Amino acid sequence: MERQMDKINLGIVGLRFGSTMIEQLMQGEGSRFFRVHSVYDLDQAKTGVCAANYGAKPHDSLDSLLADPDVQAIGLFTPPAGRAELIGRIIGSGKDVMTTKPFEMDPCKARNILEKANELKRVVHLNSPGPLKDNKLRQIEAWRERFDLGIPVGCRADIWVNYREQADGGWYDDPEKCPVAPIFRLGIYIINDMVRLFGPARQVAVMSSRLLTGRPTVDNAQVSIQFRNGAIAGIFGSFCVDDSQRYKEPMTINFERGTIYSSVMPQEEGEPGKLLLVTKDRATGERVTEETYVTGGSGEYQWEEWHGSIIERRLNDEAYIRDIVEGINIIEAMRKSDKTGATQKVGENV
Incomplete structure (x- = not known):
């Protein structure tokens, strides 16, 4: 990852919606910045199908995926309830996160995990609100x-x-x-x-x-x-x-x-x-x-901004955290x- 345009290996978690995101990522602007390296879903049949379709490495547990040293960041596309806990596990493993709206159901948990990400120097972005205004x-x-x-x-x-x-x-x-x-x-x-x-x-x-x-x-x-x-x-x-x-x-x-x-x-x-x-x-x-x-x-997913933030360790500022949490409120x-x-x-x- 010496050069800013080096692609980052991405693990996709949650394949009901995540499979759609893989298609968008591979066919869109995000393919310049990320490659789909690994996939995981609670439904192992989905994991196998996605792995075969997209040439990705299948994992049989989240712990296995997070322990994979070749996976550098996670696209998290599980349902919103309890997502803060999953993000906590991901950033605790030393990986950055892109996830989808709504970020969480509980505004206090949302703020706490976003502040924790900053403490751990991990980058957590959403598609809505995105880090940059459209x-x-x-x-x-x-x-x-x-x-x-x-x-x-x-x-x-x-x-x-x-x-x-x-x-x-x-x-x-x-x-x-x-x-x-x-x-x-x-x-x-x-x-x-x-x-x-x-x-x-x-x-x-x-x-x-x-x-x-x-x-x-x-x-x-x-x-x-x-x-x-x-x-x-x-x-x-x-x-x-x-x-x-x-x-x-x-x-x-x-x-x-x-x-x-x-x-x-x-x-x-x-x-x-x-x-x-x-x-x-x-x-x-x-x-x-x-x-x-x-x-x-x-x-819209701001893949380039997420990539740059990961490379340069640009953490979320208070204004972005506040915008996320106010929407959840x-x-x-x-x-x-x-x-x-x-x-x-x-x-x-x-």
Whole structure:
């Protein structure tokens, strides 16, 4: 690993989703920085199949994988419940971690393990929130500063897709492990973006329903969030909309002196998203608009940044840790609100 572009040997843990990540990694930008060296899953049949398909070394236990001196870092793609404990074992073995949203179910455990990683000089990154803000967030922040848009007032955001799922006994079927499923599984990206735009939340309220799903968990939901700065946001998430738009994610953000629209009109999957700013000239009162298109988005794995952080031992700063934990705080309040039917205050224990 003398040169920054040397590939790092990666072990993949959790192959239900991890097999998809292997495909994305091998076919995408991440292949410049990582090679899939080893795989492990509790289901040894999955381990064998993935090892054969991708030319990886199979392991019959996590301990075996972590003890392998040729494995330098871990892609952890297990369900979120108890993930902090697994990360603790991984970083304790001297390996860095890339994992997926949501990072953990328990905000205290999340903060503790991220602080422990820094103590051990291990790098732990997520896809959402990623270590670097995506192009959309950077553009929104640039407009806010350039046009002096003032304080955030509110936001409406949606995420919908056409799923017709059936129960399979996995964690997607468990309301405790997968609360308010459309928000927990997809709307989490929006929650993490909102935390970066608006800061910590004060309270959360949920409405949800089961319309078309064969799972015991809901497939149609809305969450309202009041942030500590007074801004109010609403997120609608659904697995029930079949309108040819897969993972449609429109957003409208109101500031004191302007509004930003993101990907409101129909677009093809993979096309750049359109951002439109509407404000006015403070001197003349005339409307001012500006538009641009951005690629990428919340939830993309930042393989190059993770690689560079591992090579250079760039540890997570407090702002990134706080962003991760604040999103989990909202998820925890959302879970409680869905169970009780009442507005739930967001924990302030971070």
